[in-house]
Amino acid sequence: MRAFQTDLPIVLDDVSILMRDxxxxxSVTLTLGAGAPTILIGPxxxxxxxxxxxxxxxxxxxxxxxxxxxxxESAPLRRAIVFQRPAMLRRSAIGNILYALAAxxxxxAARKARADELLQxxxxxxxxxRAARRMSGGEQQxxxxxxxxxxxxxxxxxxxxxxxLDPAATKALEDIIRDVAARGIKVVMSTHDLGEARRxxxxxxxxxxxxxxxxxxxxxxxxxPCTEAARRFVAGELLV
Amino acid sequence: MPTDASAIDLVLRADPALIAIVKLSLFxxxxxxxxxxxxxxxxxxxxxxxRFPGRDAAIVILNxxxxxxxxxxxxxxxxLLSRAGPLGSFGILFTPxxxxxxxxILVTPxxxxxxxxxxxxxxxxxxxxxxxxxxxxxxxVLTLIRDARFSLVTALLAGFGRAAAEVGAVIIVGGNxxxxxxxxxxxxxLETSKGDLPLxxxxxxxxxxxxxxxxxxAWAVRRAGxxxxx
Ligand SMILES: Nc1ncnc2c1ncn2[C@@H]1O[C@H](COP(=O)(O)OP(=O)(O)OP(=O)(O)O)[C@@H](O)[C@H]1O
Ligand SMILES: [Mg+2]
Numbered sequence: 001m002r003a004f005q006t007d008l009p010i011v012l013d014d015v016s017i018l019m020r021d022x023x024x025x026x027s028v029t030l031t032l033g034a035g036a037p038t039i040l041i042g043p044x045x046x047x048x049x050x051x052x053x054x055x056x057x058x059x060x061x062x063x064x065x066x067x068x069x070x071x072x073e074s075a076p077l078r079r080a081i082v083f084q085r086p087a088m089l090r091r092s093a094i095g096n097i098l099y100a101l102a103a104x105x106x107x108x109a110a111r112k113a114r115a116d117e118l119l120q121x122x123x124x125x126x127x128x129x130r131a132a133r134r135m136s137g138g139e140q141q142x143x144x145x146x147x148x149x150x151x152x153x154x155x156x157x158x159x160x161x162x163x164x165l166d167p168a169a170t171k172a173l174e175d176i177i178r179d180v181a182a183r184g185i186k187v188v189m190s191t192h193d194l195g196e197a198r199r200x201x202x203x204x205x206x207x208x209x210x211x212x213x214x215x216x217x218x219x220x221x222x223x224x225p226c227t228e229a230a231r232r233f234v235a236g237e238l239l240v
Numbered sequence: 241m242p243t244d245a246s247a248i249d250l251v252l253r254a255d256p257a258l259i260a261i262v263k264l265s266l267f268x269x270x271x272x273x274x275x276x277x278x279x280x281x282x283x284x285x286x287x288x289x290x291r292f293p294g295r296d297a298a299i300v301i302l303n304x305x306x307x308x309x310x311x312x313x314x315x316x317x318x319x320l321l322s323r324a325g326p327l328g329s330f331g332i333l334f335t336p337x338x339x340x341x342x343x344x345i346l347v348t349p350x351x352x353x354x355x356x357x358x359x360x361x362x363x364x365x366x367x368x369x370x371x372x373x374x375x376x377x378x379x380x381v382l383t384l385i386r387d388a389r390f391s392l393v394t395a396l397l398a399g400f401g402r403a404a405a406e407v408g409a410v411i412i413v414g415g416n417x418x419x420x421x422x423x424x425x426x427x428x429x430l431e432t433s434k435g436d437l438p439l440x441x442x443x444x445x446x447x448x449x450x451x452x453x454x455x456x457x458a459w460a461v462r463r464a465g466x467x468x469x470x
Contacts (some may be wrong), residue, residue, distance in 0.1 A: 013435075037370075058368060058371055059371065074373075075374050076373075079372075081372045083368060083369070083372075087366055087368065087369045089369070090387040090468075091469070099373075099383075099408055100373055103375050103379070103419070104373070131467070131468060131469060147373075148372075151373070164383050188339070
């Protein structure tokens with residue numbers, strides 16, 4: 001077995017993504033290090049999802065560099081992501097998790113028990129046999145979280161994971177995120193819920209039009225934002 | 241009408257000549273679909289999952305080949321297999337083997353084109369998720385084929401329906417030899433022209449029943465797919 005190599009820190013150095021000459025990420029420089037969750041906030045279309053995909057390694061930069069633990073190429077062995085709109089495999093709920101466990105190289109004999117545990121964690125134990133694509137939006141999002149945790153990641157990217165969750169499930173999700181973070185997993189998450197960002201965030205990254213316009217600790221960001229744009233965003237004003 | 245009565249009679253009595261013809265038809269068409277699937281599904285998957293110059297043209301041609309005229313396929317296979325042809329040394333012209341080859345050629349583009357579409361659609365859905373799970377190329381293909389299996393079975397049934405109902409290819413390369421290469425469709429063509437309507441009508445009824453059964457199966461598979469896979 002290969003020696004365990006850490007993917008942290010993830011360093012984006014002057015990264016731009018161009019789509020038909022439009023920069024959807026514009027010269028982003030950002031270091032994602034071990035520690036408390038990093039929360040991405042910003043208006044619709046500001047580039048949060050794009051940034052997560054780049055950091056996950058799913059999208060290569062048009063300009064600039066990305067490194068994971070100092071390496072510039074790294075398969076996502078220990079990085080996991082819950083997409084904004086997760087795709088469910090055409091299997092049962094537990095089938096989706098078993099698949100992820102198999103893909104992560106978990107021995108067959110250990111999969112069933114681990115899958116039950118993960119379903120329990122996200123509160124879907126009773127729906128284990130249901131076709132995943134038949135599940136509700138919130139159930140699918142929770143299943144996607146359990147599936148992402150299957151590979152026992154070192155870094156967990158979450159793209160608006162609470163977007164379709166009811167209040168109880170949102171609370172449960174925040175508990176899971178805290179628990180996961182306490183176990184040393186680096187969480188990088190986007191959200192539109194500023195309360196959630198404040199509750200969970202170690203570090204807040206505000207994005208606007210493909211640029212990172214402010215990075216600060218959560219308390220400092222909300223109580224005493226450095227930039228005018230951050231102050232207005234927190235106050236709920238439209239950024240233009 | 242006496243002919244109708246005797247046609248139904250032939251079917252109900254399970255007339256040995258009729259049964260032999262039906263059996264041969266099923267054997268030829270099922271074998272052809274099996275061979276076409278072995279080529280068509282991997283071919284469809286390959287085109288769905290790779291990018292190469294001329295891919296769009298390949299897809300258009302493949303889709304167009306779904307409508308290949310059976311007589312033209314028959315003619316080409318005839319030329320290839322005839323004594324003077326490049327594959328003449330096999331000596332399989334006017335045997336069931338030649339009929340299987342011709343029908344397989346006819347059906348392969350149908351299966352490949354439908355498989356390509358199905359697998360590509362599923363791939364666009366699964367792509368990010370499988371990349372995030374770090375799934376390698378081989379497992380990726382197997383996953384897509386497995387998860388698309390209900391649609392793929394529908395493609396096989398479409399191919400079978402086409403093979404079982406065509407007459408142009410098998411009559412040219414099989415020769416419609418009594419008791420050897422006579423299928424339902426070629427028998428109907430011959431018996432009708434000879435004026436032996438009861439056998440022709442009897443076979444026609446079996447053929448239509450077969451088509452209905454195939455479509456019912458396709459529908460059942462679709463339903464099962466929805467139930468299990470959502
Ligand atoms: N493949 C693409 N082709 C063209 N434009 C794209 C593509 N992907 C993203 N974009 C554009 O890039 C911008 C940033 O998109 P992104 O999904 O990163 O935003 P976001 O911050 O996640 O927004 P939201 O809060 O709505 O999820 C958007 O304007 C989007 O239309
Ligand atoms: Mg987004």
